[in-house]
Amino acid sequence: MALSDLIDHSPGRRSFLKGLAAGTAASLAFHPVLAACPGPRLSMKSATGTEGECPQSVIKDGMVYRRLGRTGLLISEISLGGSPLPDERLFFRLIERGINYIDASESYENGNVERLIGRAFKTFGRDKLHVHTRFHLRKSFTEAGIIASAEASLRRLDTDHVEVLGIHGVEDPAHLTDERVQAAFEKLKAQGKCLFRGLTSHSNQHGVIPKAVECGLYDMVQIGYNVFDILETEKDVRTYGDYLGESGIRKLIDLAHGKDVGVIAMKVLKVGGRRQDLAARKDGGAALFQAMLKWALENVKLASVVTEILNESQMEQDLAVVGRPLTSGDRRTLYAHVAAHARETCHFCGLCQAACPRSIRTADLSRSLVYFDSYEKAERARAQVRETLAAGAVSACEDCGACERACPYGLSVRERTRRAASLFA
Ligand code: SF4
Ligand code: SF4
Numbered sequence: 001m002a003l004s005d006l007i008d009h010s011p012g013r014r015s016f017l018k019g020l021a022a023g024t025a026a027s028l029a030f031h032p033v034l035a036a037c038p039g040p041r042l043s044m045k046s047a048t049g050t051e052g053e054c055p056q057s058v059i060k061d062g063m064v065y066r067r068l069g070r071t072g073l074l075i076s077e078i079s080l081g082g083s084p085l086p087d088e089r090l091f092f093r094l095i096e097r098g099i100n101y102i103d104a105s106e107s108y109e110n111g112n113v114e115r116l117i118g119r120a121f122k123t124f125g126r127d128k129l130h131v132h133t134r135f136h137l138r139k140s141f142t143e144a145g146i147i148a149s150a151e152a153s154l155r156r157l158d159t160d161h162v163e164v165l166g167i168h169g170v171e172d173p174a175h176l177t178d179e180r181v182q183a184a185f186e187k188l189k190a191q192g193k194c195l196f197r198g199l200t201s202h203s204n205q206h207g208v209i210p211k212a213v214e215c216g217l218y219d220m221v222q223i224g225y226n227v228f229d230i231l232e233t234e235k236d237v238r239t240y241g242d243y244l245g246e247s248g249i250r251k252l253i254d255l256a257h258g259k260d261v262g263v264i265a266m267k268v269l270k271v272g273g274r275r276q277d278l279a280a281r282k283d284g285g286a287a288l289f290q291a292m293l294k295w296a297l298e299n300v301k302l303a304s305v306v307t308e309i310l311n312e313s314q315m316e317q318d319l320a321v322v323g324r325p326l327t328s329g330d331r332r333t334l335y336a337h338v339a340a341h342a343r344e345t346c347h348f349c350g351l352c353q354a355a356c357p358r359s360i361r362t363a364d365l366s367r368s369l370v371y372f373d374s375y376e377k378a379e380r381a382r383a384q385v386r387e388t389l390a391a392g393a394v395s396a397c398e399d400c401g402a403c404e405r406a407c408p409y410g411l412s413v414r415e416r417t418r419r420a421a422s423l424f425a
Helices: 013-017 022-028 032-036 088-096 108-124 143-157 179-190 205-215 234-240 249-258 275-279 288-297 312-319 328-344 351-355 362-373 378-390 402-406 413-424
Strands: 042-045 051-054 057-060 063-067 074-076 078-081 101-103 130-135 162-167 194-201 220-224 262-266 304-307
Touching (some): 074 078, 088 108, 101 262, 108 143, 130 194, 143 179, 162 220, 194 205, 205 220, 205 249, 288 304, 288 312, 288 328, 351 362, 351 402, 362 378, 362 413, 378 413
Parallel strands (some): 078 101, 130 162, 162 194, 194 220, 262 304
Antiparallel strands (some): 042 051, 063 074
16 A cells, blocks of 8 residues: 555644544544644654655555654555465455555565465555565575575565565574675665565564664664563552563564654464364453453554464454453453463563573573464474483483573473473484
């Protein structure tokens, strides 16, 4: 979707709501982004690179689009994770329903995710979608290797550029400013093959995100953020208790937002249970995972929530949260869920791994268990465990317990490590 299609040139925010059906408009009028937006426009550099005015958020055809930090891109507040994407028919329907941001990676589905996005470009036009695809920094990576990877992605996408090119799963903050990485980015940007730099981080967000923000090179970051990272206002903490201690994820979002770095949330539905089990749990008519999406979207510093939508029912359920406020009933449901499952939910903070004297990759193994338990991605979990175990055997564990003392959330790290290793080894 072209930026110009989304910008409302009328003087007031009310006009955003003009074209909406009355019921939808009534609910969207209370949307937290709109409530927090100081006005319909801010003076800033837009995605086209020209100095001008750009709105913080707009509504079009029932979808809310939020500004992705200094990129100026306006992206749907529900966006699509490409690991995997749905089949082509459903994918195209989701685009028709207003989703315009797709999260991809060279590694997803052997490149078929990028090929499918390429077919969407052909069908809907290149301007209809904003794409973030990523390269991996494998052992002994080179500038030429990064460029080759990005160019292979462009060929699969059948396009000459992506909006955001990112590094997949940054773990070592030093990689952010590595001269091989930055030389590759500079060349690709100079050739117009990517407009902005981004990244995801899974295992060491607390180490990676501050450096990504401070170095000033990255325009957006994708952060794991979900209701298990609860740390609300002081009043909420008094009311519900802070079950998890201070995760600090919210602080990372604040930090990025303060420098106008766009923030997208991922792993929002990382849950203490499978998605289909959660669908049956209702409170006040809202399914628990819908409440999780609303909880994340309530944070106005986020541009979007990346979610996987694989069937019609998930499409309807996820899109139903667009513009809907988190209710007090939703909040009670979420806190009860967190209370029940907090000690089995890994936050991917990486602190256990950093504390291990034997360099056992406890956090990576713990993440594999989440793929297995919550996402039912046994094959992906198995592959990840194999890769992890190749880097260091769990049998080297000396049972010192340092990992568990380091875990701020009280997880049984040793038990999780052994279970992951035994399940898939
Ligand atoms: S108990 Fe094992 S895995 Fe945990 S820190 Fe000690 S050596 Fe590492
Ligand atoms: S097990 Fe605990 S310390 Fe390790 S990554 Fe998960 S939440 Fe962090």
